[in-house]
Amino acid sequence: MADPVIEVRDLGRTFGTRAVLQGISFTVDKGETLIIMGGSGCGKSTLLRHIIGALKPSCGSIRIFGEDIGVMTPDEFDALRLRFGMNFQFGALLQSLTVGENVALPLIENSQVDPAIVDLVVQMKLELVGLTGFEHFKPSEISGGMRKRVGLARAVALDPELLFSDEPTSGLDPIMTAVIDQLTLDLTRKLDMTAVIVTHDMTSAFRIGTKIIMLGAGERAGTIIAEGTPDEIRNHPDPEVQQFIKGEPDGPVPLRLASGDYIGGLLDPGRRKHIDS
Numbered sequence: 001m002a003d004p005v006i007e008v009r010d011l012g013r014t015f016g017t018r019a020v021l022q023g024i025s026f027t028v029d030k031g032e033t034l035i036i037m038g039g040s041g042c043g044k045s046t047l048l049r050h051i052i053g054a055l056k057p058s059c060g061s062i063r064i065f066g067e068d069i070g071v072m073t074p075d076e077f078d079a080l081r082l083r084f085g086m087n088f089q090f091g092a093l094l095q096s097l098t099v100g101e102n103v104a105l106p107l108i109e110n111s112q113v114d115p116a117i118v119d120l121v122v123q124m125k126l127e128l129v130g131l132t133g134f135e136h137f138k139p140s141e142i143s144g145g146m147r148k149r150v151g152l153a154r155a156v157a158l159d160p161e162l163l164f165s166d167e168p169t170s171g172l173d174p175i176m177t178a179v180i181d182q183l184t185l186d187l188t189r190k191l192d193m194t195a196v197i198v199t200h201d202m203t204s205a206f207r208i209g210t211k212i213i214m215l216g217a218g219e220r221a222g223t224i225i226a227e228g229t230p231d232e233i234r235n236h237p238d239p240e241v242q243q244f245i246k247g248e249p250d251g252p253v254p255l256r257l258a259s260g261d262y263i264g265g266l267l268d269p270g271r272r273k274h275i276d277s
């Protein structure tokens with residue numbers, strides 16, 4: 001079998017004395033869409049930033065297309081980055097530029113792209129995400145769902161082999177979420193991309209993922225507590241996984257108020273004891 005496109009081995013990261021990621025290992029094969037899921041603050045974005053080389057791990061290794069990114073020279077890494085498409089919250093659209101100019105950014109920044117074809121590529125990518133005719137609008141003049149689609153069009157501007165997305169549907173209603181999910185599926189299939197997508201939206205995760213890893217909360221924060229196909233995750237025996245899937249407030253996930261009181265787990269003293277012990 002071919003080597004995995006991404007191989008993360010025993011990745012750990014501490015900020016100060018706090019371990020945010022611990023013992024993270026997984027692989028992503030070509031054409032797969034890996035979903036990283038888990039509650040707020042469990043380390044999803046931090047993990048993604050390590051995979052794209054924006055953060056350096058405290059221990060462990062990350063191989064992409066078979067190469068260890070930890071030992072790459074800056075030039076080697078820049079060449080690798082050209083094969084990535086990134087759709088991140090911190091890489092939001094530039095408000096002063098039009099929709100078309102935003103999508104053109106990765107093309108203009110990459111000197112290998114002939115300026116004469118930039119417009120053509122922008123038109124193609126906007127068509128892919130159903131935004132033909134919107135190239136002259138400013139981000140402030142279109143809806144939130146449309147802005148997310150522009151972000152996606154920009155991420156795939158260079159026909160990346162690898163797509164990374166951080167919460168591509170956060171803040172969207174369920175219908176617009178379904179639209180973005182369908183678009184992500186179409187793009188990854190049409191362009192034969194491998195994708196890593198962070199989400200805490202279970203419906204999205206099951207819709208677009210071919211493989212899911214879930215990071216834990218509380219004592220198990222920053223570790224993988226479940227890994228598998230969407231079906232395996234759906235039927236996973238871990239109560240924390242089930243609580244997350246079902247969106248139940250009462251369960252093993254410890255939710256503390258500033259006062260120190262739990263806002264979850266209050267109804268079931270048996271489980272509460274389990275958390276406290």
Ligand SMILES: Nc1ncnc2c1ncn2[C@@H]1O[C@H](COP(=O)(O)OP(=O)(O)O)[C@@H](O)[C@H]1O
Pocket residue numbers: 015020038039040041042043044045046047
């Ligand atoms: N640069 C940093 N310095 C210190 N702590 C950080 C840094 N980046 C993230 N963290 C901490 O790591 C934890 C995980 O954050 P994050 O990966 O953003 O969570 P998620 O994306 O799952 O909501 C949080 O508690 C956050 O405060």
Ligand SMILES: [Mg+2]
Pocket residue numbers: 044045046166
């Ligand atoms: Mg995040």
